Structures are given as structure tokens and as C-alpha cells.
Amino acid sequence: ESIKCYLCNSQLNPKCADPIDRSGLEPVECSKSVLQNAGSALKKGVDAVGSFFGFSALPEGPDLKFACQKIDLSDQSGNKHTFRTCSVAKSEAVDPCAMSDSVSKWTNGKGKVDFCETCETDLCNGASQHPFTIISVFAVPCFAIFISRWI
Incomplete structure (x- = not known):
């Protein structure tokens, strides 16, 4: 089963930052070759990309399932960087x-993960960081009012 995701990073393309500007961002269908190409682009190889993203090598087999991923990183100077990608x-x-440990190692302790999420529907990594937080700000008081009528 395939999934389409945004594949960008805000350092190279400001449209990738929050809030995302979808104009000019072409969704990519996730596949093993997309992950391998990302590894080649980083000149680190697939295994290094895998260890960065939480696995030692790309999993094999017909059951390999892909997801979209959004990662927000900050550097030592407080600069924020957003990465939207395909993942396992x-x-x-x-x-x-x-x-988090890998990011710290790769950046010599100068970078940290502020937010990371995977999702499994087309283009789901195009959302802002806290969509559920905004909803819950309104939902919790409404729910409390609703419940108070029953007490």
C-alpha cells in the first residue's frame, strides 16, 4: 500500500516551514527507493539514514509499510528547521x-528534536505541529460545559 508525503526541508525551501506553503511542493509516493535516494543525497548510505531514523537498516519484505514524517529540529542558536519526509x-x-540521541551525535550536541511524528494518510505531514492542541483548547471547555449539565 503506497502513501504520498511531502519531501522537503525548510533550510533548502522556506515553503516547508510551519505553516507549510503547499504551492510548489510536489508530493512524493513513498517507496524503498525514495528512502535510499534520501540516503544517497545525504552521502551517508541507507544504514546511516536508518540509524538516524530509529532502525539499523531498512526493513525488508512485502510487509514493509511506509509513513509520512514531520520533524522539527532546533540548533544551538535557536534556529528552527522543519523536515517533511517519507519514513518506515x-x-x-x-x-x-x-x-534524539542520533541528532545530538550528528550535530556534535548542537541540535535537538523539538517535535517528531509519523502518520499514515496521504500528505498528512503537511499539517502544522500542534493541530490537536488547538482543537483541545476549544473541545475541553465545551466538554466540561456539556458534562456540568449532567451533574
Whole structure:
């Protein structure tokens, strides 16, 4: 089953930052070759990309499931960077967001993960960081009013 995701980073393309500007961002259909090409672009190879994203090598087999991923990083100067990409879906064996240690190592302790999320519907990594937080700000008081009428 394929999934389409945004594939960009805000350092190279400001449209990738929050809020995302979808104009000119072409969705990509996730596949193993997309992950391998990302590895080649980073000149680190697939295994290094895998360890960065929480697994030692790309999982194999017909059950390989892909997801979209959004990562917000900040550097030592407080600059924010957003990455939207394809990833392997989260499972018992793989957690693409378990990478805080890797980011720290790759940046010599100068970078940290502020937000990381995977999702499994087309273009879901095009959302802003806290969509559910905004909803809950309104939903919780409404729910409290509703419940108070029953008490």
C-alpha cells in the first residue's frame, strides 16, 4: 500500500516551514527507493539514514509499510528547521521518532528534536505541529460545559 508525503526541508525551501506553503511542493509516493535516494543525497548510505531514523537498516519484505514524517529540529542558536519526509511506519521493531540521541551525535550536541511524528494518510505531514492542541483548547471547555449539565 503506497502513501504520498511531502519531501522537503525548510533550510533548502522556506515553503516547508510551519505553516507549510503547499504551492510548489510536489508530493512524493513513498517507496524503498525514495528512502535510499534520501540516503544517497545525504552521502551517508541507507544504514546511516536508518540509524538516524530509529532502525539499523531498512526493513525488508512485502510487509514493509511506509509513513509520512514531520520533524522539527532546533540548533544551538535557536534556529528552527522543519523536515517533511517519507519514513518506515512505526512498529514494535521500528520507531522513526526515536532519534534524539542520533541528532545530538550528528550535530556534535548542537541540535535537538523539538517535535517528531509519523502518520499514515496521504500528505498528512503537511499539517502544522500542534493541530490537536488547538482543537483541545476549544473541545475541553465545551466538554466540561456539556458534562456540568449532567451533574
